[in-house]
Amino acid sequence: MPTFPYQQLFSFTERVFLALGCPPDDATLATETLLSADLRGVDSHGVARLSGYVRLWEAGRINARPRVGIAHETPSTATVDGDGGLGLVVGPKAMRIALAKAEQVGSGWVAVKNSNHFGIAGYHAMLALAQDMIGLAMTNASPLVAPTYSLERLLGTNPIAVAVPAGEQPDFVLDMATTTAANGKLEIAQRKHLPIPEGWAQDAQGQPSTDANAVKNGGALQPLGGATGSHKGYGLGAVVDIFSAVLSGANYGPWVPPFVAFLQPSANPVGAGLGHFFGAMRVDAFRPTAEFKAHMDNWITTFRQAQAVPGKQVLIPGDPERATAAHRLLEGIPLLEAVVTDLESVGAKLGVQL
Amino acid sequence: MPTFPYQQLFSFTERVFLALGCPPDDATLATETLLSADLRGVDSHGVARLSGYVRLWEAGRINARPRVGIAHETPSTATVDGDGGLGLVVGPKAMRIALAKAEQVGSGWVAVKNSNHFGIAGYHAMLALAQDMIGLAMTNASPLVAPTYSLERLLGTNPIAVAVPAGEQPDFVLDMATTTAANGKLEIAQRKHLPIPEGWAQDAQGQPSTDANAVKNGGALQPLGGATGSHKGYGLGAVVDIFSAVLSGANYGPWVPPFVAFLQPSANPVGAGLGHFFGAMRVDAFRPTAEFKAHMDNWITTFRQAQAVPGKQVLIPGDPERATAAHRLLEGIPLLEAVVTDLESVGAKLGVQL
Numbered sequence: 001m002p003t004f005p006y007q008q009l010f011s012f013t014e015r016v017f018l019a020l021g022c023p024p025d026d027a028t029l030a031t032e033t034l035l036s037a038d039l040r041g042v043d044s045h046g047v048a049r050l051s052g053y054v055r056l057w058e059a060g061r062i063n064a065r066p067r068v069g070i071a072h073e074t075p076s077t078a079t080v081d082g083d084g085g086l087g088l089v090v091g092p093k094a095m096r097i098a099l100a101k102a103e104q105v106g107s108g109w110v111a112v113k114n115s116n117h118f119g120i121a122g123y124h125a126m127l128a129l130a131q132d133m134i135g136l137a138m139t140n141a142s143p144l145v146a147p148t149y150s151l152e153r154l155l156g157t158n159p160i161a162v163a164v165p166a167g168e169q170p171d172f173v174l175d176m177a178t179t180t181a182a183n184g185k186l187e188i189a190q191r192k193h194l195p196i197p198e199g200w201a202q203d204a205q206g207q208p209s210t211d212a213n214a215v216k217n218g219g220a221l222q223p224l225g226g227a228t229g230s231h232k233g234y235g236l237g238a239v240v241d242i243f244s245a246v247l248s249g250a251n252y253g254p255w256v257p258p259f260v261a262f263l264q265p266s267a268n269p270v271g272a273g274l275g276h277f278f279g280a281m282r283v284d285a286f287r288p289t290a291e292f293k294a295h296m297d298n299w300i301t302t303f304r305q306a307q308a309v310p311g312k313q314v315l316i317p318g319d320p321e322r323a324t325a326a327h328r329l330l331e332g333i334p335l336l337e338a339v340v341t342d343l344e345s346v347g348a349k350l351g352v353q354l
Numbered sequence: 355m356p357t358f359p360y361q362q363l364f365s366f367t368e369r370v371f372l373a374l375g376c377p378p379d380d381a382t383l384a385t386e387t388l389l390s391a392d393l394r395g396v397d398s399h400g401v402a403r404l405s406g407y408v409r410l411w412e413a414g415r416i417n418a419r420p421r422v423g424i425a426h427e428t429p430s431t432a433t434v435d436g437d438g439g440l441g442l443v444v445g446p447k448a449m450r451i452a453l454a455k456a457e458q459v460g461s462g463w464v465a466v467k468n469s470n471h472f473g474i475a476g477y478h479a480m481l482a483l484a485q486d487m488i489g490l491a492m493t494n495a496s497p498l499v500a501p502t503y504s505l506e507r508l509l510g511t512n513p514i515a516v517a518v519p520a521g522e523q524p525d526f527v528l529d530m531a532t533t534t535a536a537n538g539k540l541e542i543a544q545r546k547h548l549p550i551p552e553g554w555a556q557d558a559q560g561q562p563s564t565d566a567n568a569v570k571n572g573g574a575l576q577p578l579g580g581a582t583g584s585h586k587g588y589g590l591g592a593v594v595d596i597f598s599a600v601l602s603g604a605n606y607g608p609w610v611p612p613f614v615a616f617l618q619p620s621a622n623p624v625g626a627g628l629g630h631f632f633g634a635m636r637v638d639a640f641r642p643t644a645e646f647k648a649h650m651d652n653w654i655t656t657f658r659q660a661q662a663v664p665g666k667q668v669l670i671p672g673d674p675e676r677a678t679a680a681h682r683l684l685e686g687i688p689l690l691e692a693v694v695t696d697l698e699s700v701g702a703k704l705g706v707q708l
Contacts, residue, residue, distance in 0.1 A: 074460030076430040077639040106428030109461050111640050134601075147657060149666035154657055162593045164600075172596065174589040180582060197582050206663040224587075226580035228534060228551050233578075235528040235671045236590075238657075239516045242526065246518075246649045247488075247640045253656055270652060285431040286465050286601045295600045298624060302607055303501060303508055303592075309560040312503035317589045 002340055003332035009047055010035055012347065012354050016050060019350035020057050021064035022089070030088035036123040038333045041324035042175075044184030045120045048339045051346045053086065053117075055261035062086055062116055068093045071113075071249075075105045079248050080112045084273060087118030087139070091276055095124045095137065098280040102133055106285035111248035114272035117141070117259050121161035122175030122321070128163055128280045129171050132289050135163040136279035140244040140251075142258045145179055146220035147234040151206045153220045154253045157182055158240035163318075165283065167293030169300040173318030178237035179221045186212050186221075199226035243277040250275030356694055357686035363401055364389055366701065366708050370404060373704035374411050375418035376443070384442035390477040392687045395678035396529075398538030399474050402693045405700045407440065407471075409615035416440055416470055422447045425467075425603075429459045433602050434466045438627060441472030441493070445630055449478045449491065452634040456487055460639035465602035468626035471495070471613050475515035476529030476675070482517055482634045483525050486643050489517040490633035494598040494605075496612045499533055500574035501588040505560045507574045508607045511536055512594035517672075519637065521647030523654040527672030532591040533575045540566050540575075553580035597631040604629025 010031055017027035034053075038046030056062045066085025070078050078097050082090035094112045101108025118124065121137040128135025141156025157177040164172040181200040189196050189212035196212050203209040204218030208227065215221055223233025245252035250271040257265035257274060283292045306314045335343075340354070347354050364385055371381035392400035410416045420439025424432050432451050436444035448466045455462025472478065475491040482489025495510025511531040518526040535554040543550050543566035550566050557563040558572030562581065569575055577587030599606035604625040611619035611628060637646045660668045689697075694708075701708050 072639075072641060074636070074639040077460035077635065079640045105459055106431035107461065107463050109635060134597075147660065147668050149662045150657075150660045150668045151662060152660045154660055164593075164596055172592070174593060176586045176589055180579065199580050199582065224583055225534065225578055226553050226583070228553065229578055229580070231669070231671075232530045235530055238526070238671060239518075239528060242518055242650070242653065243488075246646060246653055247637070249641055249645075252649070252653055270649065281431065281463060282428070283601070285426075285428040286433045287426060287603055291603075292600060295606070295624065296596070299596065299600055299606055303504075306501065306504045306506040306508055308503045308505060314501050314504045315585070317585075317592060 001334040001336060003334045005332050006035065006039065006329055009038065009333060012343070012352060013047060013050060015352040016054065016346060016350055019352055020054065023065060026089045029092055030086050033088040033092060033119045033123055037120045039325040039328050040120065040122065040321035042120050042321070044182060047335070047343065049117070051342045052259055052261070054346050054350070056116065056259070059261045061257070061261065061265070066090065070097065076101055076107055077109045080110055082112055082115035082273060084114055085116070087116040087276065090115040091118035091124045091137070092127060094276065095127045095135070095278045095280070098278045099128060099131060099133065102280040102282050103131070107279070107281040110278045111243065112276040112278070113245070113248040113250035115250070115274055115276055117274070118276055120175060121159040122163065122173055124278060125161035125163035125175070126173060129165045132165055132283050134165070134281045134283065137161045137276065138240045138244055139276040140241045140256050140274055142256050143254050144183055144215065144221050145223055145237060146202060146206065148223065148231045149206070151204070152254070155234070155237040155241055156256060157221065158237040160236065160240060164296065165293065166296040166300055169297045170322055171318060172296065172300065172316060173321065175321070178224050178233050178240060180224050180226060180233070181221070183215065183221060186215055240277070245271060245275035247277065248275045355688040355690060357688045359686050360389065360393065360683055363392065363687060366697070366706060367401060367404060369706040370408065370700060370704055373706055374408065377419060380443045383446055384440050387442040387446060387473045387477055391474045393679040393682050394474065394476065394675035396474050396675070398536060401689070401697065403471070405696045406613055406615070408700050410470065410613070413615040415611070415615065415619070420444065424451065430455055430461055431463045434464055436466055436469035436627060438468055439470070441470040441630065444469040445472035445478045445491070446481060448630065449481045449489070449632045449634070452632045453482060453485060453487065456634040456636050456639070457485070461633070461635040464632045465597065466630040466632070467599070467602040467604035469604070469628055469630055471628070472630055474529060475513040476517065476527055478632060479515035479517040479529070480527060483519045486519055486637050488519070488635045488637065491515045491630065492594045492598055493630040494595045494610050494628055496610050497608050498537055498569065498575050499577055499591060500556060500560065502577065502585045503560070505558070506608070509588070509591040509595055510610060511575065512591040514590065514594060518650060519647065520650040520654055523651045524676055525672060526650065526654065526670060527675065529675070532578050532587050532594060534578050534580060534587070535575070537569065537575060540569055594631070599625060599629035601631065602629045
């Protein structure tokens with residue numbers, strides 16, 4: 001697989017966003033947000049999606065120069081209007097508002113409407129860490145998931161991320177879709193003509209399926225929890241949808257606009273764009289920071305050192321992604337040939353060299 | 355199964371708590387909290403546990419007259435010291451602090467240490483509904499769950515509850531353990547000599563098990579997510595543990611004190627008692643309440659009316675529990691013979707008639 005230095009992809013992506021008309025600061029911010037996925041090994045959410053964002057912009061569905069503003073607020077909360085901008089830009093700007101509120105009154109909670117896909121949830125939650133805060137981020141997404149017993153797709157993979165600072169130990173970073181598997185994993189199985197494990201997807205009749213094409217052929221992704229627990233993943237995905245969109249005034253459930261430009265958004269939207277939800281809590285709003293960090297270190301060490309199944313180790317959320325990021329910063333980011341071709345064609349269209 | 359009117363169980367339980375020395379208001383509050391589980395059909399967490407609380411009190415591990423107080427606070431956050439009281443009393447008192455802060459600054463977030471088991475998480479989250487707020491509640495619990503790859507039990511079933519007010523439609527109430535199944539379900543299978551589904555438990559070697567006695571025999575409950583997704587349930591349970599205990603100064607992970615009085619708490623605790631975490635957000639801190647409720651109604655109706663697998667219906671979180679509560683308020687609460695005997699013996703000891 002061809003491999004690219006992070007800086008090369010950064011420079012290319014930044015120039016693409018500039019070519020769309022993003023102000024320089026926004027282009028840099030969007031690039032950092034997008035490429036955090038490639039660094040952390042979430043290849044489905046990184047530069048592979050750049051052409052998707054460009055096509056949405058071509059279709060007039062992304063505003064390259066949004067005025068991200070507060071629509072409503074209290075000392076600890078805000079509703080932010082993303083003005084149709086890139087979620088990659090709207091997200092961090094909204095998270096900064098949450099952080100500023102936490103600085104003032106202990107915690108900050110921001111619901112966002114009129115936005116678009118924001119990359120990986122973990123990036124936004126991690127913005128809290130440098131300020132010794134706990135960060136939360138969630139977003140709704142295009143409907144691909146059937147609630148328990150449903151034949152219809154009503155929810156997105158609606159991820160939840162929580163980042164918690166530690167002391168000597170690396171930070172705790174949970175970043176998870178509320179489905180058993182991301183759609184990207186089905187796409188990989190499709191390409192390799194492999195079956196998928198039970199619990200990932202259902203067919204058009206709502207029956208569990210091991211066919212990697214099940215979702216494509218009228219089925220749906222299943223919520224986290226498998227055969228006897230999918231009502232829990234459905235409930236979590238529902239909370240993400242409600243916090244991100246019903247609270248903010250964005251589209252929810254089946255109305256969430258599709259990411260792919262060839263599918264039209266609903267003609268009768270129930271809100272504006274898609275929605276996110278962010279939270280920040282100052283650690284020292286609860287107990288002294290040094291004390292908290294010492295106990296986080298103890299928590300992490302205790303779990304990491306637990307007796308494990310032979311050949312395995314208990315991991316801390318964030319461990320695999322951090323290892324990938326360290327490796328890829330040094331060794332470069334591998335991209336599928338198809339992604340490289342796609343990037344080259346985006347670049348050619350906008351006069352930007354990879 | 356013998357069935358008891360709610361009022362009869364209420365009066366009995368209240369007199370038991372009074373006999374322990376609880377002040378009258380606390381006895382009433384503890385009873386309401388505990389019996390909300392029986393009403394809502396979570397039989398494992400209701401009056402069946404009354405004798406367990408009494409035994410903890412006998413062992414000097416529950417303070418019947420706690421001074422629940424704020425140890426630290428900011429305008430939107432607080433750390434509450436439960437003073438070793440019943441979680442059934444400490445929980446609602448801490449949630450009231452969260453609600454008061456939300457009234458003032460839009461949201462309120464309270465971490466609690468030095469508490470004990472608080473009944474069902476849903477009860478506490480639902481306290482927000484009457485004030486048109488969104489409520490959150492979580493708690494850590496005695497270690498029964500093995501993180502992914504672990505042979506050791508390091509987490510409790512660590513539930514998360516989220517309550518969201520609606521308008522014409524009934525409220526949305528998610529209340530879920532972060533395991534695939536509660537321990538109570540294994541106990542039922544044990545009694546009936548039935549196997550359990552894969553994904554619920556592992557044996558002492560960390561292998562998936564369908565033996566209902568697996569946990570008893572050195573195994574552990576598995577986190578939500580099954581064979582390919584248990585790292586997500588582990589991550590959620592970990593967040594609950596960190597928010598409830600590392601943030602508050604309670605015991606976490608393997609140090610959480612056992613509920614059963616015959617097991618001793620750790621001789622080297624890392625904090626005080628067990629921990630909870632509560633949140634409250636005013637809906638109108640984000641958008642006008644009437645607007646929000648109209649959209650919640652639309653959300654609920656859309657999901658409820660989705661095309662479903664033949665013979666099934668898409669449920670809204672809280673639907674089954676609300677139906678059970680309505681039925682049991684009218685028809686009474688069924689109790690296993692063993693539970694009745696247990697209550698009678700508790701009553702005899704304390705001079706209280708069932």
